[in-house]
Amino acid sequence: MTVPAPLLRLEDVEVTYRRPDGVAVRAVRRASLDVNAGEVVGLVGESGCGKSSLGRAAVGLERLTAGSVSFQGQPVTALGRHPRPAALRRLQLLFQDPYSSLNPRRKVGHQLADGLRASGEAATPARIEELLDLVAMPSSAADHYPHEFSGGQRQRLAIGRALAARPLVLIADEPVSALDASAQATIVTLLGELRDETGIGILFISHDLGVVRQIAQKVAVMYLGKIVEIGAIDAVWRRPCHPYTEALIAAAPLADGAGRLPAGLAGEVPDPSAPPSGCSFHPRCPLADAECTAVDPPPLRIDDDHVADDRAGNDRAGNDRADDDHVARCLFALRPAPSTARDTDREMSP
Amino acid sequence: MSVATPSAAPPPAADAKEGLLEVSGLSVSRRERRDWVKLVDGVDLSLGRGEVLGVCGESGSGKTLTSLAVLGLLPAALKVTGSIRYRGEELRGASRRRLRGVRGREIAVVWQDPSTSLHPLLNVGTQLTEHLRYHLGLDGAAAERRAIDLLASVRVPDPAAALRARPHEFSGGLRQRIAIAIALACEPKILLADEPTTALDVTVQAEILRLLRELVDERQVSVILISHDLGVVSSLADRVQVMYAGRVVESGRREQVIASPRHPYTRALLAALPGGAGPRSRIQAIPGSPPLPGHLPAGCAFHPRCGFAVASCTSSRPAFAPVEGGTRLACPIDPFGPK
Numbered sequence: 024m025t026v027p028a029p030l031l032r033l034e035d036v037e038v039t040y041r042r043p044d045g046v047a048v049r050a051v052r053r054a055s056l057d058v059n060a061g062e063v064v065g066l067v068g069e070s071g072c073g074k075s076s077l078g079r080a081a082v083g084l085e086r087l088t089a090g091s092v093s094f095q096g097q098p099v100t101a102l103g104r105h106p107r108p109a110a111l112r113r114l115q116l117l118f119q120d121p122y123s124s125l126n127p128r129r130k131v132g133h134q135l136a137d138g139l140r141a142s143g144e145a146a147t148p149a150r151i152e153e154l155l156d157l158v159a160m161p162s163s164a165a166d167h168y169p170h171e172f173s174g175g176q177r178q179r180l181a182i183g184r185a186l187a188a189r190p191l192v193l194i195a196d197e198p199v200s201a202l203d204a205s206a207q208a209t210i211v212t213l214l215g216e217l218r219d220e221t222g223i224g225i226l227f228i229s230h231d232l233g234v235v236r237q238i239a240q241k242v243a244v245m246y247l248g249k250i251v252e253i254g255a256i257d258a259v260w261r262r263p264c265h266p267y268t269e270a271l272i273a274a275a276p277l278a279d280g281a282g283r284l285p286a287g288l289a290g291e292v293p294d295p296s297a298p299p300s301g302c303s304f305h306p307r308c309p310l311a312d313a314e315c316t317a318v319d320p321p322p323l324r325i326d327d328d329h330v331a332d333d334r335a336g337n338d339r340a341g342n343d344r345a346d347d348d349h350v351a352r353c354l355f356a357l358r359p360a361p362s363t364a365r366d367t368d369r370e371m372s373p
Numbered sequence: 374m375s376v377a378t379p380s381a382a383p384p385p386a387a388d389a390k391e392g393l394l395e396v397s398g399l400s401v402s403r404r405e406r407r408d409w410v411k412l413v414d415g416v417d418l419s420l421g422r423g424e425v426l427g428v429c430g431e432s433g434s435g436k437t438l439t440s441l442a443v444l445g446l447l448p449a450a451l452k453v454t455g456s457i458r459y460r461g462e463e464l465r466g467a468s469r470r471r472l473r474g475v476r477g478r479e480i481a482v483v484w485q486d487p488s489t490s491l492h493p494l495l496n497v498g499t500q501l502t503e504h505l506r507y508h509l510g511l512d513g514a515a516a517e518r519r520a521i522d523l524l525a526s527v528r529v530p531d532p533a534a535a536l537r538a539r540p541h542e543f544s545g546g547l548r549q550r551i552a553i554a555i556a557l558a559c560e561p562k563i564l565l566a567d568e569p570t571t572a573l574d575v576t577v578q579a580e581i582l583r584l585l586r587e588l589v590d591e592r593q594v595s596v597i598l599i600s601h602d603l604g605v606v607s608s609l610a611d612r613v614q615v616m617y618a619g620r621v622v623e624s625g626r627r628e629q630v631i632a633s634p635r636h637p638y639t640r641a642l643l644a645a646l647p648g649g650a651g652p653r654s655r656i657q658a659i660p661g662s663p664p665l666p667g668h669l670p671a672g673c674a675f676h677p678r679c680g681f682a683v684a685s686c687t688s689s690r691p692a693f694a695p696v697e698g699g700t701r702l703a704c705p706i707d708p709f710g711p712k
Binding site for chain 1 (some may be wrong): 380393431432433447485544546547574576577578579580582583586590601602603604605606608609610611627628629630633641642644645646647655656657658659662664709
C-alpha cells in the first residue's frame with residue numbers, strides 16, 4: 024500500500040448512550056479499525072452488538088466518549104446540528120432500508136440531483152445519467168418515483184445517491200439485509216465492482232458473515248461493543264479463533280439439500296449496561312472456564328500458528344500493527360485449530 | 374388425496390399422511406381496468422401431517438399471496454379461484470365464521486416481523502390468552518396456566534414474568550418465540566411460517582429453525598415455510614416448491630430440488646446465495662428483475678433472464694409436468710435433466 028495512513032481510521036472508539044433512567048450503556052468499547060482505499064472491511068455481529076453505533080461514529084453521527092476517528096488524516100467529530108464540513112463529504116453513509124432512505128414523494132432524478140448539489144456539483148442530466156449507469160440502472164429511472172422499483176433497485180438508487188459525492192469511503196450499514204437473496208447478490212456484486220473500478224473503501228456492516236465473505240478482504244467481529252476478532256477474511260473463515268466467530272459461521276444454513284439444521288447459539292446478547300464480568304461472551308461460550316469469568320481476554324495475535332501476546336501492539340502510539348494481522352480476544356484463541364464442522368447429530372432422515 | 378364430502382366435522386380419516394391440506398389450481402387475480410391480472414396462477418400444493426413444505430422465490434413471486442389465500446385473508450377486491458381443501462373440507466368460499474374457526478385453531482400463522490405482528494401496547498399474556506379464550510373457551514386462570522406452559526415450550530425464560538411484559542421488552546428472537554407460542558396456542562395442525570427468520574440474526578435464526586424442527590418432530594405439526602432463502606428451506610423442509618412470477622416452476626423432494634435442481638431459475642436462486650461453511654464460490658446475481666404482474670413476458674415468464682432460453686421459450690408457456698423422482702418441472706428445455 025503506497026498510502027501511508029489508512030483513509031479511515033477508528034482508534035479506541037467508545038460510544039456511550041445514556042438511557043432515560045440515567046444508566047450509561049457502553050455501546051462501543053475501545054474499537055479500532057482501519058479502512059483503506061480499494062478495500063472492503065466487513066463488520067459483523069448480532070443485533071445490539073454495537074456495529075451500527077460504530078458505523079455511525081465513523082461518519083460523525085455519534086459523539087465519541089473516548090478514542091478518535093480520522094478520515095484522510097482529518098479528525099471526524101460529531102456533527103451535531105452543524106453542516107458537514109467539505110472535507111468529510113467524501114465519507115458517505117448508506118442505510119439498510121431503501122424503502123425509508125429514499126423520499127417517496129420525489130422523483131429519483133431529483134434525489135440524485137440533491138446529492139450532487141449537496142456536494143457542490145452542478146446537477147446536470149449527464150451527471151445524473153452517469154450515476155444511474157454506475158449502479159446499472161437505465162437513465163429513464165430518473166423520471167420515476169422510488170415506489171416504482173423493487174427493493175434491490177431502490178438500494179441501487181440509494182447507492183447512486185451516495186456516489187454523487189464521489190466518496191472515497193462508504194459506510195454501508197446492513198445494505199442487503201432488507202433484500203431477498205437474489206437482490207442481495209446484485210447489491211454485493213455491484214459494491215464489489217465499484218470497489219474494483221473506483222477504488223472506493225467500504226465498511227460493510229452485516230449480521231451475515233456469509234455475505235461479508237463474498238465481498239470483504241478483512242473482517243471484524245463484534246460482540247457486546249468489542250471487536251473480539253479481526254483479520255483477513257480468508258484467515259478468519261478458515262480458522263476462526265474466537266468461539267463467537269465460530270458460532271456465527273456454524274449458524275448460517277447451508278443450501279445443500281442435506282436437511283441439516285444449522286448449529287444454534289443458546290442464550291441472548293447480555294444487557295450492555297451490565298456486561299458480564301471477564302470475557303463478555305462467557306455466559307454463552309461452550310469453552311468458558313472459571314478464568315473467563317474473571318479475566319477480560321487481551322488481544323492475541325494469531326500468526327502462522329505461532330502466536331505472540333499483543334500487549335505491546337496494544338499500545339497504539341507505536342502504530343506498529345500490520346494491516347492484516349489476525350487478532351482474537353479469547354483466552355482459548357491459541358487452542359488447536361477448532362473444527363468448523365457443523366452440527367450433524369440432528370440430521371433429518373431423508 | 375382423500376376426497377371427502379365437505380362437512381362441518383371432517384372425518385378423522387382425512388388426517389392421513391396424504392392431504393392434510395390440498396390446494397389445486399389456486400389463482401389470485403386483481404382487476405386492472407377491464408382485465409383480470411393474475412398474481413398467482415394455478416398453484417398446486419399439498420401438505421401431509423408432520424411434513425414441512427418449503428416455498429421459495431424472489432419478492433413478488435406470489436409466495437405470501439398464496440398463503441393469504443389459503444387463510445382466506447385476501448381483500449375482497451382480489452378474485453380467488455381454484456380449490457383449497459383442508460382435511461377434505463373446501464375452504465374457498467367458506468363462511469367467515471367457519472374461516473375464523475379454522476384460522477388460529479387449525480391453521481396458524483407466524484409472520485415475518487415479530488415487531489409488527491405483535492401488538493405493541495398489549496402485554497404478552499393478553500395476546501396469548503386471547504386465542505385460548507376465543508377458540509378453546511378457557512377461563513382466565515386456566516388460560517394463564519396454559520399460556521405459561523406455551524411460553525416455556527418455546528423456551529422463553531421466566532414465562533410468568535414474560536406474560537406481564539410488553540413486546541418491546543424482548544429481543545427480536547424472543548419476540549419471534551412469543552409469536553410462535555401464540556400460533557401454537559390452540560395446537561393447530563398447520564403452521565404457516567411466512568419468512569419467520571428473515572428479520573433475525575443468523576444465530577437467532579438457527580435457534581428458531583431448531584425450535585420449528587422440534588415442534589414438527591414432537592407435535593407432528595405440519596409447516597408451510599415460506600422463505601426467499603434456499604438455505605433456510607434446505608435446513609427444514611421435506612419438500613420444496615419454487616415459485617416465479619406467480620407460478621410454481623419446480624417442486625419435489627428437498628434433496629432433489631436443492632441438491633440437483635432442474636429448473637434454470639432454481640439454479641439461479643442457488644447461485645445467488647453466499648455459500649456456508651464450504652469453499653467460497655462467487656455469487657452470481659440473476660440478471661434483470663422479476664416481471665410485474667400484467668406485464669409477464671410471453672411464453673415462459675423466466676425466459677428474458679434465462680441463459681438457456683431458446684426460441685420456443687418465448688412463445689409457448691411451459692407445462693408443469695412430472696419428471697423422474699417425483700419432481701415436477703415447468704421447463705421443456707430441462708438443461709439439467711439426466712442426459
